[in-house]
Amino acid sequence: xxxxxxxLVLFCGLSLHRIGPAFKRSNFGKPLILLxxxxxxxxxxxxxxxxxxxFIFMADNLPWLFLSSSGTYFVLxxxxxxxxxxxxxxxxxxLLLLLSWVYFFAFISKxxxxxxxLIIANLFGMLLAIIxxxxxxxxxxxxxxxxAESLPLSDSEKxxxxxxxxxxxxxxxxxx
Amino acid sequence: xxxxxxxxxxxxxxxxISLLFSIHLLCSYHPYHRIFPLIMGNISFLxxxxxxxxxxxxxxxxLSLILRESTSxxxxxxxxxxxxxxxxxxxxIVKLFFRKRPEDPLLKLLD
Numbered sequence: 001x002x003x004x005x006x007x008l009v010l011f012c013g014l015s016l017h018r019i020g021p022a023f024k025r026s027n028f029g030k031p032l033i034l035l036x037x038x039x040x041x042x043x044x045x046x047x048x049x050x051x052x053x054x055f056i057f058m059a060d061n062l063p064w065l066f067l068s069s070s071g072t073y074f075v076l077x078x079x080x081x082x083x084x085x086x087x088x089x090x091x092x093x094x095l096l097l098l099l100s101w102v103y104f105f106a107f108i109s110k111x112x113x114x115x116x117x118l119i120i121a122n123l124f125g126m127l128l129a130i131i132x133x134x135x136x137x138x139x140x141x142x143x144x145x146x147x148a149e150s151l152p153l154s155d156s157e158k159x160x161x162x163x164x165x166x167x168x169x170x171x172x173x174x175x176x
Numbered sequence: 177x178x179x180x181x182x183x184x185x186x187x188x189x190x191x192x193i194s195l196l197f198s199i200h201l202l203c204s205y206h207p208y209h210r211i212f213p214l215i216m217g218n219i220s221f222l223x224x225x226x227x228x229x230x231x232x233x234x235x236x237x238x239l240s241l242i243l244r245e246s247t248s249x250x251x252x253x254x255x256x257x258x259x260x261x262x263x264x265x266x267x268x269i270v271k272l273f274f275r276k277r278p279e280d281p282l283l284k285l286l287d
Contacts, residue, residue, distance in 0.1 A: 007247065011196060015203035023206065050241075054248040061255050068262055075269045094273055097266055104259060112256060118185045122253040125189025129221070132190075133197055136217040144210060 002039055003051050010036025060111055064104050071096030180233055185249065187229045191242070192250035194222040 009032050017029025040058070047055055074093030078086040153161065197218050205211055229242050 004244070004247075008199070011199045012203050015200040018200075019204045019206075050244050050248050054251060057252055057255060061258075065258070068265075072265060072269055075273055079272050079275070090273055094270070097269060101266070109259075112259075114252070114256065116256075118181060118249075119253045119256045121182045121185035122189040122249055123257055125186035126193045126250065126253075127189075128186065129190040129193035129197075132221060133193070133218065136214065136221075140210060140213045140217070143213075 002045070003043055003047060003055070006036050006039025006041075008036075009039060012036075057111075061108060064100055064108050067096050067100035067103060071098075071100055184229065184233050187225050187233070188246040188249045189253065190225045191222065191229070191246040194218055194225065195243070195247065198222070 013029050013032030013034075013036055015029075016026055016032060019026050019029075040055075041062070043055065071093045074089050074096060076093075078088075078090030078093060080086065198215070201211055201214055201218065226239065226242060229246075230237060230239060234242065
């Protein structure tokens with residue numbers, strides 16, 4: 001029960017994290033993701049065969065996934081926008097990526113012995129569901145009644161917006 | 177290997193994505209979101225998938241077992257697929273690492 005509750009918390013955390021900073025509940029995203037991982041990887045009781053197989057496979061893959069995702073994060077973090085690179089962080093990221101591949105080929109690749117046709121069938125099922133959901137979203141959005149056109153800005157609103165733009169673009173806010 | 181195993185695998189993947197989407201819809205609710213038709217469409221898809229799995233392909237199974245197996249098999253499939261995806265990610269990241277600042281005539285004017 002704790003194992004599956006951990007997954008529920010993890011998926012809730014991912015969804016909350018994805019809704020962005022405009023919603024204050026997105027702040028709960030990262031703590032929930034962390035809590036989900038703790039609940040999954042610190043099992044409280046004996047796991048049944050389905051959960052045990054999944055747990056073992058995930059635990060085997062965890063170091064590799066951690067190395068690869070942290071390597072990717074460091075390279076992205078080091079390659080900041082406006083071309084200001086942090087080369088030491090980027091090099092660390094590339095080293096982690098390299099290490100993750102070494103770890104994968106040394107320890108993980110041998111355990112990838114399941115029937116690939118079933119894996120592909122499973123991924124195909126996920127793809128079908130995603131296609132259906134995209135169609136559903138498009139269909140519902142196409143049926144959404146259009147909101148009436150908003151009224152033009154009043155004089156005081158125009159003055160306010162102009163002052164904000166001038167302030168941010170370096171103009172004189174007192175002009176006009 | 178029977179055709180049933182393939183069908184069960186396909187439906188397992190669909191159930192997993194449908195469950196994830198339900199969680200996502202509930203967690204990302206906001207007042208400007210028309211959530212009700214999406215939930216109805218998603219739940220009918222989920223029920224159809226569970227119905228096929230529970231009453232046609234695996235009549236001796238239970239709802240709890242089907243949901244647990246679907247989630248477990250799908251996560252394992254994603255982990256199997258991840259190395260192939262990560263080849264692409266590594267390629268993009270290495271390209272990003274060696275990227276140089278492009279020549280910009282406007283920026284030269286600043287010097």
